[in-house]
Amino acid sequence: MKILIVGGGGREHALAWALHRENPAVELVAAPGNPGIASLATLLPIPADDIDRLTEAAVSGRFDLTVIGPEVPLALGLADRLRARGRLVFGPSAAAAALEASKAFSKQVMEAAGIPTAASRTFTDLPSALSYIDRHAEPLVVKASGLAAGKGAIVCATRAEAGAAVTSMLGEGRFGDAGRTVVVEAFLVGEELSVLGLTNGEEITLLPASQDHKRLGEGDTGPNTGGMGAYAPVTPATPALLQRVREEVMIPALVELDRRGARFAGCLYAGIMVDPSGAPFVVEFNCRFGDPETQVVLPLLEGGLTDALVRVAGGQPSGPLAVRPGASVTTVLAARGYPELPEKGAPISLPAELATGVTVFHAGTARDADGVLRVAGGRVLNVTAVAPTFAEAQAGSRAGAEAISFAGKTWRRDIGWREADRLATRAARRDPADVGLSGPGASH
Numbered sequence: 001m002k003i004l005i006v007g008g009g010g011r012e013h014a015l016a017w018a019l020h021r022e023n024p025a026v027e028l029v030a031a032p033g034n035p036g037i038a039s040l041a042t043l044l045p046i047p048a049d050d051i052d053r054l055t056e057a058a059v060s061g062r063f064d065l066t067v068i069g070p071e072v073p074l075a076l077g078l079a080d081r082l083r084a085r086g087r088l089v090f091g092p093s094a095a096a097a098a099l100e101a102s103k104a105f106s107k108q109v110m111e112a113a114g115i116p117t118a119a120s121r122t123f124t125d126l127p128s129a130l131s132y133i134d135r136h137a138e139p140l141v142v143k144a145s146g147l148a149a150g151k152g153a154i155v156c157a158t159r160a161e162a163g164a165a166v167t168s169m170l171g172e173g174r175f176g177d178a179g180r181t182v183v184v185e186a187f188l189v190g191e192e193l194s195v196l197g198l199t200n201g202e203e204i205t206l207l208p209a210s211q212d213h214k215r216l217g218e219g220d221t222g223p224n225t226g227g228m229g230a231y232a233p234v235t236p237a238t239p240a241l242l243q244r245v246r247e248e249v250m251i252p253a254l255v256e257l258d259r260r261g262a263r264f265a266g267c268l269y270a271g272i273m274v275d276p277s278g279a280p281f282v283v284e285f286n287c288r289f290g291d292p293e294t295q296v297v298l299p300l301l302e303g304g305l306t307d308a309l310v311r312v313a314g315g316q317p318s319g320p321l322a323v324r325p326g327a328s329v330t331t332v333l334a335a336r337g338y339p340e341l342p343e344k345g346a347p348i349s350l351p352a353e354l355a356t357g358v359t360v361f362h363a364g365t366a367r368d369a370d371g372v373l374r375v376a377g378g379r380v381l382n383v384t385a386v387a388p389t390f391a392e393a394q395a396g397s398r399a400g401a402e403a404i405s406f407a408g409k410t411w412r413r414d415i416g417w418r419e420a421d422r423l424a425t426r427a428a429r430r431d432p433a434d435v436g437l438s439g440p441g442a443s444h
């Protein structure tokens with residue numbers, strides 16, 4: 001079997017790693033891939049947004065399956081192109097990928113389907129946006145409607161900040177075309193979860209729920225990023241909550257997309273805010289595996305991913321996926337200046353040996369002409385640790401992150417802090433004899 005993976009970040013490294021682990025005989029090719037993926041796959045130097053060349057490569061290479069990692073080629077219609085040429089592809093059509101590529105469209109779908117989400121309005125004209133902001137309660141969230149690499153949502157404590165945010169997008173061209181339409185929405189309070197499901201457009205298999213850390217700084221401070229670390233499973237993602245997410249969010253979205261002629265087949269990602277009463281609200285939909293969520297979720301699967309991707313690509317339900325016990329934590333090492341202006345070029349020093357259960361996924365790395373590994377992107381490496389308990393996985397990821405060095409290394413030492421607090425509270429309530437035995441329960 002020959003599989004083409006499109007993309008070159010940590011998510012695609014984790015996909016290649018999981019597919020290889022399941023089936024070492026499978027021939028993997030990645031476009032463009034990265035130096036980490038190169039140890040598992042042949043690399044094709046085609047950028048992930050060059051859908052003409054990717055289509056030709058997938059067709060002439062007679063790949064049995066193409067797995068599209070990032071949102072940009074999906075939004076550009078790579079999956080449509082490949083299907084039109086008779087190739088099996090995992091990833092939604094451009095029409096369905098609009099669920100991520102246009103937050104304005106996504107809000108329309110949610111409204112039509114009665115999916116719980118923050119109250120919002122969409123604007124293309126600055127005076128109307130400013131007047132709406134004037135009439136609504138603080139805090140507010142201003143979002144560029146188009147794709148902005150996870151950085152287009154600005155949480156604004158005051159109306160003045162929200163006014164400045166819409167002015168920067170609609171008036172000054174911040175985020176370019178992606179910011180020419182903005183969504184202004186109410187601020188949701190609660191705890192965020194990333195729920196990913198493999199779907200053929202009708203049935204959906206949820207993967208273990210995870211939690212990303214969107215803010216750059218420790219304690220969830222600073223600007224939004226693509227994600228600074230993640231862990232899975234997450235204690236509040238109980239089977240009952242995930243059932244609500246399935247019934248109130250995922251299935252209605254799939255039904256509504258199908259009704260609009262935009263059937264969604266691939267990985268549907270719901271960013272969920274669980275409010276203080278325990279009810280799920282959608283913060284955003286994505287049309288692909290999460291990054292860095294994939295780097296914690298896939299290592300928790302027992303196997304069956306390859307078959308699930310093939311089945312979904314062929315229009316079938318993915319079928320159940322076995323999840324192993326234990327916990328997984330990933331820490332992102334970013335470049336100095338990320339997310340605004342990451343500094344590239346610093347040489348990277350990786351430890352010769354990694355502790356048991358620790359995997360380093362490459363994201364923004366490149367080898368120079370002399371073979372030296374260097375920083376080549378905003379998020380540089382992801383250090384994932386899988387262990388029997390959350391505490392061990394958290395310590396393993398942190399220690400692994402500590403052992404890697406490059407000039408400007410920017411990272412959070414507190415990935416999983418909410419889960420750690422919960423477990424500490426739970427342990428404190430118990431008989432002292434129980435302390436230390438508290439791993440998180442399976443999430444589903």
Ligand code: AMP
Pocket residue numbers: 118141143150151152153154155185186187188189192214224271283284
């Ligand atoms: P998005 O690009 O829509 O995923 O937003 C990025 C991040 O901004 C989310 O993961 C949240 O942390 C935050 N955010 C977005 N919308 C809201 C909202 N309505 N209320 C609270 N936080 C939000």
Ligand code: GLY
Pocket residue numbers: 150212226227286289290291292293
């Ligand atoms: N980690 C957030 C995302 O993949 O969009």
